[in-house]
Amino acid sequence: MSNRRTINIGLCGLGTVGQGVWKHFGRLRAELEARLGARIVIRRVAVRSLSKARAVKVPRAKLTTDALALATDPGIDIVCELMGGTEAARAVTLRALRLGKVVVSANKALICAHGAEIFAAARRHGGHFLFEASVAGGIPLIKAIREGLVANRFARIYGILNGTCNYILTQMEDLDAPYASVLEEAKRLGYAEAQESLDVEGWDTAHKASILAWLAHGVWVRPEQMIVEGIERITPADFKNAASLGYGIKLLGIITRDFETDEISVRVHPTLLPEGSVLARVSGVFNAISVSGDVVGTTVYIGRGAGQDATASAVISDITDAVALLLHGKGAHFMGEELPPASRGARMAPPERIRGRYYVRLTVADRPGVLARVATIMARNRMSIASVIQNPSERPGSASLVLTTHESDERSVRAALRSLCALGSVREEPLLLRIGDLED
Numbered sequence: 370m371s372n373r374r375t376i377n378i379g380l381c382g383l384g385t386v387g388q389g390v391w392k393h394f395g396r397l398r399a400e401l402e403a404r405l406g407a408r409i410v411i412r413r414v415a416v417r418s419l420s421k422a423r424a425v426k427v428p429r430a431k432l433t434t435d436a437l438a439l440a441t442d443p444g445i446d447i448v449c450e451l452m453g454g455t456e457a458a459r460a461v462t463l464r465a466l467r468l469g470k471v472v473v474s475a476n477k478a479l480i481c482a483h484g485a486e487i488f489a490a491a492r493r494h495g496g497h498f499l500f501e502a503s504v505a506g507g508i509p510l511i512k513a514i515r516e517g518l519v520a521n522r523f524a525r526i527y528g529i530l531n532g533t534c535n536y537i538l539t540q541m542e543d544l545d546a547p548y549a550s551v552l553e554e555a556k557r558l559g560y561a562e563a564q565e566s567l568d569v570e571g572w573d574t575a576h577k578a579s580i581l582a583w584l585a586h587g588v589w590v591r592p593e594q595m596i597v598e599g600i601e602r603i604t605p606a607d608f609k610n611a612a613s614l615g616y617g618i619k620l621l622g623i624i625t626r627d628f629e630t631d632e633i634s635v636r637v638h639p640t641l642l643p644e645g646s647v648l649a650r651v652s653g654v655f656n657a658i659s660v661s662g663d664v665v666g667t668t669v670y671i672g673r674g675a676g677q678d679a680t681a682s683a684v685i686s687d688i689t690d691a692v693a694l695l696l697h698g699k700g701a702h703f704m705g706e707e708l709p710p711a712s713r714g715a716r717m718a719p720p721e722r723i724r725g726r727y728y729v730r731l732t733v734a735d736r737p738g739v740l741a742r743v744a745t746i747m748a749r750n751r752m753s754i755a756s757v758i759q760n761p762s763e764r765p766g767s768a769s770l771v772l773t774t775h776e777s778d779e780r781s782v783r784a785a786l787r788s789l790c791a792l793g794s795v796r797e798e799p800l801l802l803r804i805g806d807l808e809d
């Protein structure tokens with residue numbers, strides 16, 4: 370053991386994920402050391418508060434509040450950035466990469482905001498940036514796309530990437546319960562953050578979709594460039610309407626590429642999925658991702674997308690890759706900073722050209738002639754109606770009208786919605802959902 374090299378880790382952050390890494394790494398250390406042929410030591414740990422009570426016991430001498438000092442410490446080889454946020458995390462990450470260290474990160478917001486800069490710094494200075502835990506938690510999705518599916522070009526990747534939203538949608542459907550009460554219960558159980566907007570408005574899914582788009586196509590797509598819609602306006606009645614049409618409802622991140630035009634589209638929205646499809650049946654806090662490659666066909670990955678243990682599993686996987694990299698050089702590993710081979714030429718399709726079928730729920734005045742006026746507006750905007758469901762509305766004197774359409778595009782549906790909103794008989798903003806005739 371004595372002539373073995375020692376690899377030192379600096380752990381920045383000892384919150385949910387950091388404590389999971391400390392706990393499981395401690396348990397697995399001897400086995401990992403035997404398999405990797407090196408001593409692996411968590412040398413220092415950075416936190417915000419030295420006095421905070423924690424579930425894991427870290428020797429006081431290892432603790433510091435200076436995360437940047439871990440990045441610059443010449444004795445530290447691997448920096449695990451598990452702090453969250455984008456400011457301190459960016460500074461620590463860039464400093465470590467510029468010194469040629471390996472950075473392991475779970476921070477999707479950081480990658481989405483500063484990924485181009487981070488990977489460029491890694492390339493320029495010989496550092497490496499590993500980020501398995503940033504998308505789909507414990508599911509080794511990044512490794513699958515980058516390594517296992519290296520022979521493929523990806524026409525479509527889509528999935529349930531936010532466990533909080535999937536939990537809320539599943540409970541609403543199963544219990545026939547309204548969004549607000551399910552959200553409160555999710556917060557009480559710790560499945561939703563006190564500040565839930567990042568999850569329920571779709572932005573967390575957008576961060577992950579952005580990372581997957583880069584991974585598959587080498588293009589950075591900012592959430593502001595995508596269609597990003599959340600789950601807050603879905604009602605139990607929408608689940609009943611969807612079920613009567615043979616669908617469930619899931620919040621999906623969808624990344625597609627047309628290899629003829631070389632255009633990609635990245636979007637996040639609640640989607641009607643055929644009831645029999647694998648992803649429609651994924652319930653609770655689980656994540657599920659369907660990856661279609663031109664050589665392999667479709668592969669599907671299901672598992673825990675967040676939480677202490679699942680995320681620690683992914684971080685420890687990256688740590689072992691980092692140790693192997695430091696001991697043996699790059700070898701067979703495809704590292705974060707390498708652009709995928711299919712990246713050349715891909716560009717964003719204008720969102721208004723995205724095509725699909727739509728579900729539109731309208732609350733309208735319950736009087737004759739309204740459906741005819743709605744149908745006229747749809748026709749004027751080249752939207753062809755496929756089905757109509759009419760139900761009583763909770764609003765007095767109103768009816769709920771659900772239209773599904775044949776294939777159209779975002780420009781047409783947006784124009785139709787604007788005209789419908791201007792109609793006096795439409796009593797509240799229409800709800801638009803996409804129908805995802807996606808195969809998994």
Ligand SMILES: NC(=O)c1ccc[n+]([C@@H]2O[C@H](COP(=O)([O-])OP(=O)(O)OC[C@H]3O[C@@H](n4cnc5c(N)ncnc54)[C@H](OP(=O)(O)O)[C@@H]3O)[C@@H](O)[C@H]2O)c1
Binds near residue numbers: 385415435506
């Ligand atoms: N939680 C999950 O299930 C999950 C899943 C996948 C990815 N992630 C990602 O993993 C990262 C960490 O998430 P988390 O849930 O573990 O967060 P967390 O529970 O809030 O923990 C953050 C930790 O970082 C420390 N910290 C924050 N700013 C710091 C600074 N400037 N200097 C030193 N220490 C600092 C905090 O110190 P104190 O403890 O002293 O406050 C805390 O220990 C985030 O990027 C998150 O998006 C989380």
